[in-house]
Amino acid sequence: MHDRLKSKIAVITGASTGIGLATAKVFAAEGATVYITGRRQAALESAVAEIGHGAMGVQTDSANLDDLDRLYDRVKAEAGRIDVLFANAGGGGLLPLGQITEEQVDDTFGRNVKGVIFTVQKALPLMGKGGSIILTGSTAGSRGTAAFSVYSASKAAVRNLARSWAIDMKGTGIRVNVLSPGPxxxxxxxxxxxxxxxxxxxxxxxxxxxxxxxxxGEAEEIAKAALFLASDDASFVNGSELFADGGTAQV
Structure with a gap:
């Protein structure tokens, strides 16, 4: 490890398991003070213990704006700023056209689009020049997948949020990029x-x-790609989509 995030304050949503947890471990090992979120308190506490390095957990549903306010109030009080924001929380399920429900649409877009929008927007007052925002996309946002259209559409939306936000934040010195894993x-x-x-x-x-x-892929491989986007190594990378997919969406 090379302390690439030394003295940085990082917030990672949806980090109780999987890619978020693996990324929190890498960020913490690289010197960042890490705040993680998750919806399940027991899983969140277990993840904090696994990460170590003084990591802190805040139970948060990213689609709930009051929860986001509570998260950022704590970060502001304890750390005063955010240097890296990884908007990773999200998810979705399989339903083919003809069986799609209103509940599935509301839940998927609530977690993957609404949650991402307000996770980022509410963090902006704590971010400044040199800040890095990473959004979790997916190869599903670039290609068709049977029974996965609602999730795929939500991740296509995430990709375009990054494109537009890179323009909106011109002059702030804050970068925004999408990290799109494959399976x-x-x-x-x-x-x-x-x-x-x-x-x-x-x-x-x-x-x-x-x-x-x-x-x-393995979660640790995606975490290393997130580390690149979070670090100064990616200081001129902005508005992009980095695929870590073994070539899935590239051929």
């Missing part, structure tokens, strides 16, 4: 197949057939 071995991904371990492995095996590298 990654996380609890969120395998849960799409339900609770059966055999079906979960079959889902992973299916994804392998779509990936030129011939394997699914």
């Amino acid at each position: 990654v071995r996380t609890p969120g991904l395998v849960s799409l197949a339900g609770d059966d371990a055999v079906q979960q492995q079959e889902l992973l095996d299916y994804f392998v057939t779509l990936i030129p590298l011939g394997r699914v």
Whole structure:
């Protein structure tokens, strides 16, 4: 480790498990003071203990604006600023056209679009020149996926938020980029197949057939890409989409 985030204040939403948790570990090991959020208190406490390095957890539903206010009030009181914001919280489920429900649309867009918009907007007063905003996208936002249209549409929206926000924040010195993973071995991904371990492995095996590298990704690999976007190594990277997908959406 090289202290690439030494003395930085980082906020990572949706970091109780998976990519968010892996990223929090990397950021903390690289010298950042890390605040993480999650909706489940027990999982959040477990993640904080796993991260170490003085990490702090704030129970937050990113689609709830009052929760976001409470999160940022605490960060302001304790740290006074945010240098890196990783708007990672989100999710979605599988339903094909013909079975899509209003509940699914509201939940998916609430978590992946509304939540991202206000996670970023409410953080801006605490951010300044040199700040980095990272939004979690997905290869699903760039290609068709059976029974995944609502989630895919929400991630396509995230990509365009970054494009427009890069223009909105001209002159502030704050960068905004999208990190788009391909299939990654996380609890969120395998849960799409339900609770059966055999079906979960079959889902992973299916994804392998779509990936030129011939394997699914690991959360730690996405975390390293997030570290690049968070650090000064990416000081001239703005409004971009960085794919960490083994080539899935590139061929």
